[in-house]
Amino acid sequence: MEDGQIVELFFARSESAIEAIDQKYGRLCFRLAKNLHLSNEDAQECVNDTYLALWNRIPPVRPGSLLAFTCRIARNTALKKLEAANAKKRTPGAGLLPAEAEALPAEISIAPQMEQRELADAINRFLWAENELARNVFLRKYWFFDPVKTIAERYGISDARVKSMLFRTRHRLRDFLRKEGFEG
Amino acid sequence: MNRLTDALSLIDDGLIAGAEAYAPQAKRHHACRYIAAACAAAVVLLLGWAVFKKTVPGASPFVITAYAQESGKPVSAAELTQGVQIPVSMFEAESGLWGFVFSYAAKDVREPFTIAIMDGAQGTAAAETVKAISGLAMEEGRHYLFFIPPQDEAGPYRLPLCVQDREQRTVAVATLLIRQEGDGYTALLETLTSHPKREVK
Numbered sequence: 001m002e003d004g005q006i007v008e009l010f011f012a013r014s015e016s017a018i019e020a021i022d023q024k025y026g027r028l029c030f031r032l033a034k035n036l037h038l039s040n041e042d043a044q045e046c047v048n049d050t051y052l053a054l055w056n057r058i059p060p061v062r063p064g065s066l067l068a069f070t071c072r073i074a075r076n077t078a079l080k081k082l083e084a085a086n087a088k089k090r091t092p093g094a095g096l097l098p099a100e101a102e103a104l105p106a107e108i109s110i111a112p113q114m115e116q117r118e119l120a121d122a123i124n125r126f127l128w129a130e131n132e133l134a135r136n137v138f139l140r141k142y143w144f145f146d147p148v149k150t151i152a153e154r155y156g157i158s159d160a161r162v163k164s165m166l167f168r169t170r171h172r173l174r175d176f177l178r179k180e181g182f183e184g
Numbered sequence: 185m186n187r188l189t190d191a192l193s194l195i196d197d198g199l200i201a202g203a204e205a206y207a208p209q210a211k212r213h214h215a216c217r218y219i220a221a222a223c224a225a226a227v228v229l230l231l232g233w234a235v236f237k238k239t240v241p242g243a244s245p246f247v248i249t250a251y252a253q254e255s256g257k258p259v260s261a262a263e264l265t266q267g268v269q270i271p272v273s274m275f276e277a278e279s280g281l282w283g284f285v286f287s288y289a290a291k292d293v294r295e296p297f298t299i300a301i302m303d304g305a306q307g308t309a310a311a312e313t314v315k316a317i318s319g320l321a322m323e324e325g326r327h328y329l330f331f332i333p334p335q336d337e338a339g340p341y342r343l344p345l346c347v348q349d350r351e352q353r354t355v356a357v358a359t360l361l362i363r364q365e366g367d368g369y370t371a372l373l374e375t376l377t378s379h380p381k382r383e384v385k
Contacts, residue, residue: 028204067204068197076193119187120194127199132206139203143192155208160274160282164332167280 003066010058017058018051025067029074035145036078038085046081050074075143119182126176130169137162138169246347246356246378250371251275251285251320259319261287264360264373272362272371275330277301277314283332284362284371285317288347293325300327304334304341331362339364342374354378 001020009017029050033043053073063069127135133155140146140154141162148166152159177183252271253259262270264286274282281301290297299314299322314330322328333341340363347356359374 063197065197065201068200071200071204072193072197079193116187116191116194119191123188123191124196124199127195133208135199136203136206139199142189143195143200143203158274160276161333163276163280164282 007058007062007066010054011062018055021051021054021066021070022047025070028067028071032071032074032144033078033081035147036082038078038081042081042085043078046074046077049077053077071144119177122177122180122182123173126173130172134165134169137165141166246288246358246376248345248358248360248373248376249287249326251287252368253319259321264371266373266376269363269365269370269372271365272369274369275320276318277330278316278318281314281330281332283330284343284369285320285328285330286343286345286360286371287323287326287328290325290327295325297322297324298327300329302329302331302343304332304343333362339369354380 001024003024006017006020006024009020026047029047030043033046034040038046050070050073054070057073061069127138130138137151137155140151141148146154148159148162152162155162248264249261250264250270250272251259251261252273253275254273264270272284275285276282277299283301299317301314316322317328317330329343329345331341331343333339340361343360343362345356345358345360347358348354356376356378358376361372361374363370363372
């Protein structure tokens with residue numbers, strides 16, 4: 001079913017909208033949650049919470065990209081669940097994200113006064129200017145949290161090439177943000 | 185959480201949708217495992233010979249060693265001979281970079297080893313250096329070259345090398361060609377010549 005048709009089902013308050021979104025994007029949302037090392041149970045809960053959020057937001061929101069809208073909700077839901085799970089474990093110093101995801105240039109300290117929106121806009125400009133493969137490898141790793149092996153298989157390249165690409169993209173991002181004045 | 189990770193939550197829809205939809209034309213090199221096996225056999229034969237040093241003018245005594253590693257096996261080192269393809273592998277440096285490793289003998293076997301990074305994307309030696317390469321025991325008296333292939337190209341990669349011999353006042357110039365063969369890579373010493381070093385007057 002086309003995204004536009006699914007959105008219309010939401011607007012019509014038809015419960016088949018949930019069935020349609022589950023068929024089209026359920027696996028993607030589940031995989032995204034599992035990439036954050038959530039249990040199957042927690043990952044499924046994230047997916048269910050995502051559907052509920054979609055039901056509550058559409059309408060009035062009419063997403064430009066249903067895929068992006070759905071994945072964004074799923075990602076944020078999964079990250080919150082991970083945060084809650086870590087807080088329960090009460091392990092001080094434990095990273096929120098899997099160690100690999102934290103390899104995103106934490107060596108850049110963002111100036112405190114810089115707004116998240118400004119930073120996101122800068123990242124947008126940087127990513128749109130990147131080569132298509134490098135951009136998508138970066139996003140699969142740091143937005144979708146795909147493991148390196150999965151990314152390599154997806155694009156038919158070696159694990160080594162994925163790691164080299166990520167290394168170079170991270171460094172270019174660091175230099176870009178430095179030039180844009182984001183370093184604090 | 186890292187502020188960059190937070191900011192990623194706000195990036196354009198088009199970037200997210202693009203990352204899900206993107207499917208490059210994957211270059212699939214059909215496995216020619218027998219080629220790799222034949223190359224390995226050639227290496228075994230060559231290693232049984234003494235290194236052949238040509239005496240014709242322009243030939244170079246400069247010898248380049250290439251490194252390969254198959255899963256579960258120790259690292260193998262083989263000297264490159266002009267016109268002969270041998271298997272090579274990518275190795276990981278301490279910084280997380282991946283690249284091909286080559287080496288040549290220093291003038292003095294007691295010299296500490298060095299590792300220089302050649303960045304294929306820039307076409308130059310990189311400013312940074314590494315101190316260790318995973319799985320490879322560095323030997324004193326050798327200069328190592330860590331070649332990072334350009335990320336946007338599937339290959340083949342050409343690596344030009346230029347080494348000065350100050351005592352002999354010569355410059356050795358070599359070109360290596362690295363190709364993907366099936367699931368692995370091979371390196372070929374395309375050219376290797378020696379020239380007297382030009383004196384600037």
